[in-house]
Each structure stands twice: as C-alpha cells, then as structure tokens.
Amino acid sequence: MSATAPTTTDLRADARIPLRGHLRHTGALVRRNLLWIRQDPESMFDAVLFPIVFTLLFVYVFGGSIGQSLGGGQEAYVQYIVPGLMAMMGMNMAQGVGTGFNQDFNTGVMDRFRSLPIGRGSVLFAKISVEMMRMLIATAILMVVGVLVGFDITDWPGLFAAVGLSAVFGSALMWIFLTLGVVMKNAQSVQAMGFLVLMPLQFGSSIFAPTRSMPGWLESFTEYNPLSALADAARGLMVGGPVAHDLWMTLAWSVGITAVMAPVAIHKFRTKS
Amino acid sequence: MRGLVKHYGATKALDGVDLDVREGTVMGVLGPNGAGKTTLVRILSTLLAPTAGHATVAGYDVVRQPRQLRRVIGLTGQYASVDEKLPGWENLYLIGRLLDLSRKEARARADELLERFSLTEAARRPAATYSGGMRRRLDLAASMIGHPAVLYLDEPTTGLDPRTRNEVWEEVKRLVGEGVTVLLTTQYMEEAEQLASELTVVDRGKVIASGGIEELKAKVGGRTLRIRPADPGQLRPLAGALDELGITGLATTTVDTERGAVLVPVLSDEQLTAVVGAVTARGITLSSLTTELPSLDEVFLSLTGHRASAPRDAAPAETREEVAV
Numbered sequence: 001m002s003a004t005a006p007t008t009t010d011l012r013a014d015a016r017i018p019l020r021g022h023l024r025h026t027g028a029l030v031r032r033n034l035l036w037i038r039q040d041p042e043s044m045f046d047a048v049l050f051p052i053v054f055t056l057l058f059v060y061v062f063g064g065s066i067g068q069s070l071g072g073g074q075e076a077y078v079q080y081i082v083p084g085l086m087a088m089m090g091m092n093m094a095q096g097v098g099t100g101f102n103q104d105f106n107t108g109v110m111d112r113f114r115s116l117p118i119g120r121g122s123v124l125f126a127k128i129s130v131e132m133m134r135m136l137i138a139t140a141i142l143m144v145v146g147v148l149v150g151f152d153i154t155d156w157p158g159l160f161a162a163v164g165l166s167a168v169f170g171s172a173l174m175w176i177f178l179t180l181g182v183v184m185k186n187a188q189s190v191q192a193m194g195f196l197v198l199m200p201l202q203f204g205s206s207i208f209a210p211t212r213s214m215p216g217w218l219e220s221f222t223e224y225n226p227l228s229a230l231a232d233a234a235r236g237l238m239v240g241g242p243v244a245h246d247l248w249m250t251l252a253w254s255v256g257i258t259a260v261m262a263p264v265a266i267h268k269f270r271t272k273s
Numbered sequence: 274m275r276g277l278v279k280h281y282g283a284t285k286a287l288d289g290v291d292l293d294v295r296e297g298t299v300m301g302v303l304g305p306n307g308a309g310k311t312t313l314v315r316i317l318s319t320l321l322a323p324t325a326g327h328a329t330v331a332g333y334d335v336v337r338q339p340r341q342l343r344r345v346i347g348l349t350g351q352y353a354s355v356d357e358k359l360p361g362w363e364n365l366y367l368i369g370r371l372l373d374l375s376r377k378e379a380r381a382r383a384d385e386l387l388e389r390f391s392l393t394e395a396a397r398r399p400a401a402t403y404s405g406g407m408r409r410r411l412d413l414a415a416s417m418i419g420h421p422a423v424l425y426l427d428e429p430t431t432g433l434d435p436r437t438r439n440e441v442w443e444e445v446k447r448l449v450g451e452g453v454t455v456l457l458t459t460q461y462m463e464e465a466e467q468l469a470s471e472l473t474v475v476d477r478g479k480v481i482a483s484g485g486i487e488e489l490k491a492k493v494g495g496r497t498l499r500i501r502p503a504d505p506g507q508l509r510p511l512a513g514a515l516d517e518l519g520i521t522g523l524a525t526t527t528v529d530t531e532r533g534a535v536l537v538p539v540l541s542d543e544q545l546t547a548v549v550g551a552v553t554a555r556g557i558t559l560s561s562l563t564t565e566l567p568s569l570d571e572v573f574l575s576l577t578g579h580r581a582s583a584p585r586d587a588a589p590a591e592t593r594e595e596v597a598v
Binding site for chain 1: 315318319320340341343344346348350354355356357358359360363366367368370371372373399415
C-alpha cells in the first residue's frame, strides 16, 4: 500500500482520531444503515426468506432421495442440510457488504464521507455490523424452520460455534466482495458476479448433498472446496462427527483469503478516485 | 495553490494550474466539460491526490494535513451527494455526528439548517422523494453543518431548471454574505457573473484567463443586444439607424432575418442606452429587447481563438436576461 505514494501518505501523517471518535462515527453510520432497513423493509426479505425457502425446498424436494443415500430418509437429510445452510449464511453477509459499498460509491455519498474528518474504516465497520445483525436474524430463522421440519439441536455450544465459524469465513469472503464492490460499476454487477462465483462453489461442495456419488473429478474439486470444509465443520459441530480437520481447513482458508484479499481491497478502496 | 498537476495515465486532467482565492470571496472556475474543474475540486477536498504541485486551503496542505482540512471545508458535488434513502433530517444529523457534534448539538444543527433552507416540512421524508432543487438545498445544508470556512460548489446548478437555479443562487449569495469563501465551478458565464467576484477560465487542464469578472467580461466583448421590431418590415431601417450610431463592439451589428432581429454587441451601459435612444428617436415599435451574455463558446472564442474543447454537453448556447419588452 505504501508503495503507491501520494494517495495513501495522507492517511498516516495527520492528526489521529481518538477511539471514542471512531466509535461515535461508526455508531452514527450503523444508525444510518439501520434506517435504510426501516425505510426499505423489503431489503430484509432475503435475510428472512432465504432460510425459509431453502430449507423447505431442499428438505421436501430432495430430502427423500438424498436421505436414502445417507442411510435414512427425509429426517436424515434434515440433519444434513440445516448445518449446510448455516454455512451459507456468512456468504450472504459478505455479499451484502460488497453491494452496499458499491451503492455508496455510485451515489456520491462516499465522496461526502471521504471529505469528512472520519476514518474510512468507520464506514466499513458500520456496514459489517449491520450485515452481521442480518446474518444472525437469518440464522435464527433458519434454526426455527429447521426445528419445525425436524432438526434436532443436540449440541448448543456446537451450534454457536458453527454460527461463529460461518461468520469468520464470511468475513474473509467479505474482502473479495469489497474488492468487487469498489471495482465494479454497479450493485447489480456485484451481485451477478458474486452469484457466478458462488453458485458453482456452493453446488460443487458438500453443502447440499454428500459428495460420494459425484464423478471423480468433481469429488476431488469438492474436497478442496473451502465451502465443503465449512459445511462439514458446521455439521460436525452441530450434529456430531469428526470436526478437527474441517475446522482447521476452514480457518486456514479464512486466513489465506484474508491475507491475500484484504490488502487488495484496502488498496482499491484507498486509491479509488 | 501552485502548479497543480493531475495525470491519469497519459491524460493530463490538470496541467499546472495556479489559483489564488482571497478569503471571503467567490472564485468562479469556468470551463467546459473535461476542462479539469471537477478534478480540481476533488484534489482541493482531499478526495484525490495531485500528481505534482501543492495546494494550501485555509492554511492546511491538502496532501499532508487532510484531516485538519476536512474540518474546515464543505463540499457540494456535481451530483447531489445526499443519502437518498434517508430522510432530510437524518442526512444532516448523520453528518453532524460524523463531525463530532454531540447528539444534542447535531439535532439542533439539523433543525436549524432545515429551517434555513426551507426544508422543515420535508424533514421526515426520504431525500429520494425530493425535487431537484430541494435535493440541492439539502446538499448545501449538509455542506454547511460544520460551519466551513471554505465551500466548494461543483457545478451547483447543472441540470436544474431556471427557477430552481435562481433559488440555489440566492442561497449561495446568502452564504457568501456570511463570509464563507467559495470556490465555484461552472459551465455558465451567467452563473459566474451572478455569484463570482473573480473568475478563472480553464480549458484542457490549463488556466487560459483569470481576473476580475468585469475585466474578463470586457475582454470577451460584453453583451449582445437582440432587438426585435414589432413589424418585420422595420428590420432594415432599424439596422440602418443602429449602424449610424457607429457602435463597434467585438463584432459588428448583424441582422438575423430569420428571427426578425438585429444583433448589436455593446460593451457598456452607455452604449446600451444610446441604442435604446436611437430606436425611440426613430419611433420604431419593438416587440422585444434582450441582452445576451456571451456563451461559454463565445468566451472561449474570444479568449483563445478556438471553440471550447469539449462542447458535448448541452451548455445553453446563450443565456439571456430580459431587460424590457
């Protein structure tokens, strides 16, 4: 970052903002993002509907047949898919942060913020906080729907650990979406791009179905797919089974993605003109 | 501000711009699209770093002291940068908080500014429902929250209808009356004349003329009188009468038969009065008499000998003020 000279030198050399200032700014911006939701309640639809629609769809459409291959029926599949969907929550959060940022750039609001004496991180942290909140609401709805269709919560600490893990992985993915959000022209493209990248990753993983029956090449792809690791780790945490390997894999991926993409995102953000 | 340069790859958006603005005055920066006006504002408001050169605003260096500088500037962008999803009041409250006002202060300031910019009734409505003029006023209010010493207005009336444009002008004049230093960019000579005391004309990233507004106006040939006799048959006699006056501005008297009007360039109020006197003396009935300010194109033509370099935008070919009918 420091190699790109003039644009970034300004960020270090001047008067520091006290922590309280940062908190006040972030708080004011969180309020702004919450007001968005109040103004436009439909923006909560995805958070609310996603867990309901996906759970019902997968359990009732595919549940019977996939459940058989799990050596059970629909009930067996419920235990399989709910942790899988849990793993997807973090991704939605990441995508939300990216699209929201893109809108701010396009409407000139970001220019306004950048001409104010605030840390640029405040805008980001505020957005993350609100998206985290959305994610927790979606997760809560997922669990309610899950229990209604027969999911057994056997391990509460494991459940919370799975939520946390999904958030950690989501935060790593967020840097990718932030980069897209800064680089791409409009929010629709960010969403479309996100969809293009995530779709094959999601379905080419162990989120929705066990990978054993997949062709060899796909199975090896799923094996290295971080989403498989995340889904399997969530499964292990929530319903029991091996956890350690997948957990470490997920954390390693999260650290790796962050290490590569966070500097890129921050650089793009700072040099955006 | 000295020798400001901004390159985008091979494109020189600013190519060594010098500018001095006296405290408490309005500096107009006039130029066509692509002249570098917005780049200039973005550098001076710390949104963009210059490739070379340096600038000091209110005593702060734009590159080395951006955070201090951000406390004393207000920015009203070309595209009103208010959060459309938020109500007007919330927009102002948010910025108050970001400028470190206490909750109470931010609330009071938001109320005060809404009142002052006649937006109190729309305070609770999302800015998306505002008209163009209201949005621009909210944008101005947002720029004023921190009591800025320097205000940047980047084409504040581009895209507004004439009535709304006048509203914005009135607001700007009030702000100037309170001692705010303003840097105004515009594509319209009329806007510069209304608001600015000094003018810098830029083209292709370079300053091509600067000075007092009256001085520059004289340089570019003042105004053009467009006189239309009620009876088109009087066009020739009218032109003849005006020729006899022997007024020679930058151009000569011409007859626009298509629109039934005579065009007379005048440099001074005395000349204008003389023209009116001559018309009255001949007993010619007029249907209209308008003065036209030189258009941006004419300004460029007379200052540089070439047309404005990027005339793709719909800058009005002429701005006019009615003086008599």
